[in-house]
Amino acid sequence: xxxxxxSRAQTLVQxxxxxxxxxxxxxxxxxxxxxxxDGFLTKPSILSVLVxxxxxxxxxxxxxxxxxxxxxxxxxPGLMTMGNIVSIMLAQHGWPFxxxxxxxxxxxxxxxxxNAILSxxxxxxxxxxxxxxxxxxxxxxxxxxxxxxxNGALPEWVVSAISPVEHTWFIPLPGVLVxxxxxxxxxxxxQRGTRFGRLLYAIGxxxxxxxLSLAPETxxxxxVYQISAxxxxxxxxxxxxxxxxxxxxxxxxxxxxTVAAVVVGGxxxxxxxxxxxxxxxxxxxxxxxxxxxxxxxxxxYVQGTILGAMIVLLVSIYGxxxxxxxxx
Amino acid sequence: xxxxxxxxxxxxPAEANGAAARPGQLDGALLSVExxxxxxxxxxxxxxxxxxVAPGEVHALVGENGSGKSSLVKILSGVTSQDExxxxxxxxxxxxxxxxQARRAGIVAVFQETLVxxxxxxxxxxxMGNDGLFRRRHRxxxxxxxxxAALARIGLQSIDLDRPLWTLTLAQQQLVTIARALVQPxxxxxxxxxxxxxxxxxxxxxxxxxxxxxxxxELSVLFVTHRMDEVMKSSDRITVLRAGQTVGVLRTxxxxxxxxxxxxxxxxxxxxxxxxxxxxxxxxxVAPRRAAAPVLELADVVLKPGATPFDxxxxxxxxxGVAALEGHGQADLLRCIxxxxxxxxxxxxxxxxxxSADVHQSRVRSQHAREAYRQxxxxxxxxxxxxxxxxxxxxxxxxIVPSLxxxxxxxxxxxxxxxxxxxxxxxxxxxxxxGVRAKVGTLSGGNQQKVVVGRWLLTDPRVLVLNDPMRGxxxxxxxxxxxxxxxxxxxxxxxxxxxxxxxxxxxxxxxxAIVRDHxxxxxxxxxxxxxxxxxxxxxxxxxxxxxxx
Numbered sequence: 001x002x003x004x005x006x007s008r009a010q011t012l013v014q015x016x017x018x019x020x021x022x023x024x025x026x027x028x029x030x031x032x033x034x035x036x037x038d039g040f041l042t043k044p045s046i047l048s049v050l051v052x053x054x055x056x057x058x059x060x061x062x063x064x065x066x067x068x069x070x071x072x073x074x075x076x077p078g079l080m081t082m083g084n085i086v087s088i089m090l091a092q093h094g095w096p097f098x099x100x101x102x103x104x105x106x107x108x109x110x111x112x113x114x115n116a117i118l119s120x121x122x123x124x125x126x127x128x129x130x131x132x133x134x135x136x137x138x139x140x141x142x143x144x145x146x147x148x149x150x151n152g153a154l155p156e157w158v159v160s161a162i163s164p165v166e167h168t169w170f171i172p173l174p175g176v177l178v179x180x181x182x183x184x185x186x187x188x189x190x191q192r193g194t195r196f197g198r199l200l201y202a203i204g205x206x207x208x209x210x211x212l213s214l215a216p217e218t219x220x221x222x223x224v225y226q227i228s229a230x231x232x233x234x235x236x237x238x239x240x241x242x243x244x245x246x247x248x249x250x251x252x253x254x255x256x257x258t259v260a261a262v263v264v265g266g267x268x269x270x271x272x273x274x275x276x277x278x279x280x281x282x283x284x285x286x287x288x289x290x291x292x293x294x295x296x297x298x299x300x301y302v303q304g305t306i307l308g309a310m311i312v313l314l315v316s317i318y319g320x321x322x323x324x325x326x327x328x
Numbered sequence: 329x330x331x332x333x334x335x336x337x338x339x340x341p342a343e344a345n346g347a348a349a350r351p352g353q354l355d356g357a358l359l360s361v362e363x364x365x366x367x368x369x370x371x372x373x374x375x376x377x378x379x380x381v382a383p384g385e386v387h388a389l390v391g392e393n394g395s396g397k398s399s400l401v402k403i404l405s406g407v408t409s410q411d412e413x414x415x416x417x418x419x420x421x422x423x424x425x426x427x428x429q430a431r432r433a434g435i436v437a438v439f440q441e442t443l444v445x446x447x448x449x450x451x452x453x454x455x456m457g458n459d460g461l462f463r464r465r466h467r468x469x470x471x472x473x474x475x476x477a478a479l480a481r482i483g484l485q486s487i488d489l490d491r492p493l494w495t496l497t498l499a500q501q502q503l504v505t506i507a508r509a510l511v512q513p514x515x516x517x518x519x520x521x522x523x524x525x526x527x528x529x530x531x532x533x534x535x536x537x538x539x540x541x542x543x544x545x546e547l548s549v550l551f552v553t554h555r556m557d558e559v560m561k562s563s564d565r566i567t568v569l570r571a572g573q574t575v576g577v578l579r580t581x582x583x584x585x586x587x588x589x590x591x592x593x594x595x596x597x598x599x600x601x602x603x604x605x606x607x608x609x610x611x612x613x614v615a616p617r618r619a620a621a622p623v624l625e626l627a628d629v630v631l632k633p634g635a636t637p638f639d640x641x642x643x644x645x646x647x648x649g650v651a652a653l654e655g656h657g658q659a660d661l662l663r664c665i666x667x668x669x670x671x672x673x674x675x676x677x678x679x680x681x682x683x684s685a686d687v688h689q690s691r692v693r694s695q696h697a698r699e700a701y702r703q704x705x706x707x708x709x710x711x712x713x714x715x716x717x718x719x720x721x722x723x724x725x726x727x728i729v730p731s732l733x734x735x736x737x738x739x740x741x742x743x744x745x746x747x748x749x750x751x752x753x754x755x756x757x758x759x760x761x762x763g764v765r766a767k768v769g770t771l772s773g774g775n776q777q778k779v780v781v782g783r784w785l786l787t788d789p790r791v792l793v794l795n796d797p798m799r800g801x802x803x804x805x806x807x808x809x810x811x812x813x814x815x816x817x818x819x820x821x822x823x824x825x826x827x828x829x830x831x832x833x834x835x836x837x838x839x840x841a842i843v844r845d846h847x848x849x850x851x852x853x854x855x856x857x858x859x860x861x862x863x864x865x866x867x868x869x870x871x872x873x874x875x876x877x
Binding site for chain 1: 668698709714717730732741743
């Protein structure tokens with residue numbers, strides 16, 4: 001029984017190269033989880049996987065774009081912490097939700113601009129700059145809130161938009177999922193269909209050639225890091241709504257998970273290739289694997305080990321493919 | 329000549345099988361390669377290729393881009409290994425899994441890419457890979473003497489061995505990689521387009537050294553190049569590859585250039601067509617226009633503090649060649665015109681409809697190139713891999729980057745218009761590609777260069793500045809590019825072309841400026857524009873270039 005399936009997978013890989021790998025992983029993990037976990041194939045349980053995927057997917061959007069540009073954004077957890085704690089804090093002060101979102105967005109965009117300008121002006125690798133900026137932001141938020149001890153509540157409709165059983169207008173899906181689908185569609189079109197997207201690929205592929213082609217490098221860098229910071233902060237607000245309260249630690253895993261989703265999807269850390277479509281697959285792989293391992297009764301520590309091992313394995317597969325194509 | 333051609337021509341392996349004498353193979357060869365095949369995915373890079381290098385000879389390996397030269401070199405140097413076939417070195421079967429193994433066997437390779445550690449010193453770079461991992465294998469004084477001797481032989485006499493490599497010019501860096509090979513014990517020296525960054529002076533000196541080395545009858549050199557003048561002048565024998573197969577082995581003394589080119593091109597006929605029916609290179613010089621409007625004016629330009637100021641004028645449709653020895657400031661000249669760098673003194677004026685604008689007027693340096701672009705001055709860089717192509721992107725994306733603003737509305741790319749223009753460019757330039765969606769990295773070097781030039785032609789330029797665009801490009805693609813430049817000039821675009829290939833300058837340019845010591849010393853045209861005058865001017869021998877100005 002196993003042989004024909006294996007050979008079909010082989011021909012898929014032969015035809016599409018490593019592009020087929022994340023697809024196969026998603027399918028394999030879905031089948032494995034469904035087979036090993038009773039009640040996985042029910043609507044609420046599928047929807048809850050989709051909801052946590054949407055959260056990671058929105059947070060990984062900026063990571064994808066910064067990596068495609070040849071950078072990285074390690075300030076994502078810091079900005080998520082900010083969105084998470086500050087939204088609850090402002091709600092406690094009785095601010096209207098829309099004002100909360102706009103305020104946090106404005107601050108996030110400013111921080112994103114800072115990330116880009118510091119990386120460009122100081123010529124320091126964004127790895128260092130964003131890591132530092134993320135720590136500064138999270139530290140500042142925790143200082144102001146005395147360690148995140150805030151106690152407010154987000155409006156009921158926001159909380160319900162992220163619970164797996166609700167529907168949005170006539171669509172039988174939670175609001176956050178509808179939002180993710182809409183954002184994904186926009187990004188998938190935009191990365192090819194807009195001038196910004198094409199410049200992003202060009203700069204990521206060869207910064208020097210892009211400069212000689214008069215590509216507005218700084219504008220693209222600033223734009224990408226603004227988007228990344230904004231999406232991270234908004235994801236932080238959604239996480240607050242998801243867990244119902246502010247949390248200091250809930251954003252921490254996203255440092256690794258956003259990078260993992262991008263890399264597992266097959267976007268090269270060297271920049272200039274891949275795209276958000278791959279990250280969507282990577283998000284499903286990461287979240288399905290988590291669910292599968294949880295179902296097997298593995299601790300979070302073992303999960304981390306296995307996810308790490310998978311990344312090393314996949315990167316070596318992707319890396320080989322690129323190597324051969326460059327040799328010709 | 330045609331009789332010698334017949335004896336020298338290679339017989340296909342099918343007929344040779346079983347015969348006592350196998351053409352393409354030699355008794356007592358230093359290196360022989362038999363029926364080597366190599367496949368990369370869908371691409372059959374080599375199929376049953378043959379090669380034999382005799383002891384004491386300088387052997388040239390030629391072929392158009394994609395003929396399998398690089399694959400063969402990579403197999404010989406241990407970078408990759410063959411799928412089928414055998415390698416024999418000094419009569420003993422050999423196979424190399426790593427470059428270190430090949431080197432231990434006596435095959436030392438130098439590649440076109442200047443593989444240097446730019447932060448390390450000249451000395452460290454010369455002995456890189458030749459030293460122990462933790463300690464020097466040689467005494468420092470011995471190393472110094474050896475490095476100095478090797479560098480001096482190939483023309484880097486007075487260089488400070490402690491200088492970090494990045495302070496050297498590209499040509500000097502390439503010489504360092506060659507010196508690195510020379511200080512090792514070698515039997516066969518492999519030069520894979522390792523002369524591409526050198527000017528004629530450097531190349532002549534290098535081939536003199538190689539001739540000395542091989543004179544003893546033991547050491548051999550195998551070199552791969554696109555420069556046919558080098559092949560005809562400096563090799564003893566030539567092996568021609570086409571589509572992964574050996575199609576000819578010739579003694580250079582008996583071979584005619586046309587015949588070699590025809591062998592390289594085969595039935596596709598690109599190089600053969602390039603030679604023309606009589607074997608003459610048809611002149612592509614564009615006649616100077618009468619009363620053509622000026623487009624570019626350089627006044628009192630000083631490229632480097634202390635250099636002599638000069639003026640230069642260019643009008644519509646003019647084609648100005650630039651000839652110089654490496655490191656004399658020709659790149660600075662081109663980059664100043666394109667606004668990428670700024671002259672020490674003087675102005676670069678772009679003229680349109682009688683109005684002149686200083687390219688370097690903005691106080692923001694990054695605006696200079698934009699101002700030049702607004703005035704229609706565009707720059708095609710020399711280093712295709714580093715500065716030209718976006719390797720992972722499609723041909724289309726590579727073509728439209730500078731034109732994106734024009735090709736989009738409210739930030740949205742007009743896909744159809746972009747595809748139409750890219751398709752037109754691919755057709756006009758004769759880019760050989762599966763389509764505009766193919767990744768540019770899968771194209772051969774010559775076709776990649778066409779894409780880089782096409783990128784700028786799509787912007788509808790008024791002045792096209794090209795920095796050695798023919799480097800590493802095969803003769804067929806070269807001819808195509810020359811034709812394109814000719815057509816562009818006839819439409820009124822002014823062209824400034826720097827090339828290390830003087831033949832090309834003579835073919836295309838009615839005027840050639842000689843750059844020496846960071847200044848334009850002569851502008852040759854008409855009857856004064858000859859190969860001898862160019863060389864004399866480049867070497868600064870005024871007696872030969874007398875009255876050239």
